[in-house]
Amino acid sequence: METSSPSTLFLCGKSSAEVEIAKSMKINDALKLPDAGQVSTLLQSEINNFRFDEEPFNVDLFMNSLSTNRFGRFLVWSPRLPSTHDVVSHNFCELPIGAVCVADVQFKGRGRSKNAWESPRGCLMYSFTLQMDDGKIVPLVQYVVSLAVTEAIKDVCDRNGFPYIDVRIKWPNDLYLNGLKVGGILCTSTYKSKKFNVSSGIGLNVGNEKPTTCLNAILKELSTSSNEFRREDVMAAFFNKFEMLYDIFVNQVGYLWELSTSQDWPSESGQRVIVQEKNEDRVVENVVTVQCC
Numbered sequence: 481m482e483t484s485s486p487s488t489l490f491l492c493g494k495s496s497a498e499v500e501i502a503k504s505m506k507i508n509d510a511l512k513l514p515d516a517g518q519v520s521t522l523l524q525s526e527i528n529n530f531r532f533d534e535e536p537f538n539v540d541l542f543m544n545s546l547s548t549n550r551f552g553r554f555l556v557w558s559p560r561l562p563s564t565h566d567v568v569s570h571n572f573c574e575l576p577i578g579a580v581c582v583a584d585v586q587f588k589g590r591g592r593s594k595n596a597w598e599s600p601r602g603c604l605m606y607s608f609t610l611q612m613d614d615g616k617i618v619p620l621v622q623y624v625v626s627l628a629v630t631e632a633i634k635d636v637c638d639r640n641g642f643p644y645i646d647v648r649i650k651w652p653n654d655l656y657l658n659g660l661k662v663g664g665i666l667c668t669s670t671y672k673s674k675k676f677n678v679s680s681g682i683g684l685n686v687g688n689e690k691p692t693t694c695l696n697a698i699l700k701e702l703s704t705s706s707n708e709f710r711r712e713d714v715m716a717a718f719f720n721k722f723e724m725l726y727d728i729f730v731n732q733v734g735y736l737w738e739l740s741t742s743q744d745w746p747s748e749s750g751q752r753v754i755v756q757e758k759n760e761d762r763v764v765e766n767v768v769t770v771q772c773c
């Protein structure tokens with residue numbers, strides 16, 4: 481019964497370029513769900529024609545806090561769907577790179593190792609796409625995602641004057657708060673036309689106290705004010721941090737990692753090598769001394 485009612489997907493864009501993509505995707509009925517799941521596609525401009533019972537994801541709030549050039553600018557929002565991860569991985573080639581799908585409720589939420597992810601209202605649940613050339617560093621991208629989540633939470637605390645909420649990474653892909661799991665990261669990839677198509681999914685207990693605890697429950701304990709984390713602020717802060725960290729990762733850390741696992745890497749402490757650092761169109765050369773641990 482649950483799975484048979486169609487999922488409504490609203491296609492939204494930050495700028496007119498992304499809004500045009502949304503219009504063309506709607507006209508072409510481009511998005512599908514796996515297992516022939518029923519889907520109805522609408523545009524952001526049609527959101528106001530609907531009444532939603534509970535607090536829906538506020539697309540404008542998210543877009544206004546987003547300051548990226550690539551990630552999160554094309555957004556698919558659904559009040560209820562099987563899994564955001566299914567939407568992005570099943571439609572990877574139809575979606576622009578960096579597109580995100582966010583849902584208020586999932587009824588087939590996926591965790592790692594074929595586990596289910598409990599997906600109640602209040603939980604921030606989203607998946608996004610990225611494309612990578614170098615397969616050696618694909619397994620490391622989950623570290624960057626985890627780090628961007630904790631950095632985003634810090635950023636939202638700073639901006640709102642909240643006390644610091646100490647969400648920690650259990651490396652590489654779990655998030656813990658006061659010893660309880662409050663979030664997890666799921667990264668999957670496929671290889672096509674010499675590119676790695678990576679889908680990254682994030683589940684973070686922002687306002688749902690079950691099944692463990694959530695950011696707002698701990699904030700309430702630590703603060704006298706009634707302010708709360710909003711999913712939109714956390715997700716926008718995530719993409720703002722992720723875009724910066726991902727560029728560093730690909731251009732610098734990824735490069736170093738690749739070098740360190742290649743045969744050309746000098747293996748003796750004390751050896752001096754030149755490391756080239758690519759920064760947009762500039763190349764900077766640094767002489768570094770090898771320290772073997």
Ligand SMILES: O=C(O)CCCC[C@@H]1SC[C@@H]2NC(=O)N[C@@H]21
Pocket residue numbers: 562563564565566586588589590591592593595597604605606607653654663664665666681682683684
């Ligand atoms: O800890 C884990 O096992 C990873 C959980 C990942 C859950 C998120 S929620 C958004 C996205 N959609 C899914 O179906 N799963 C991921």
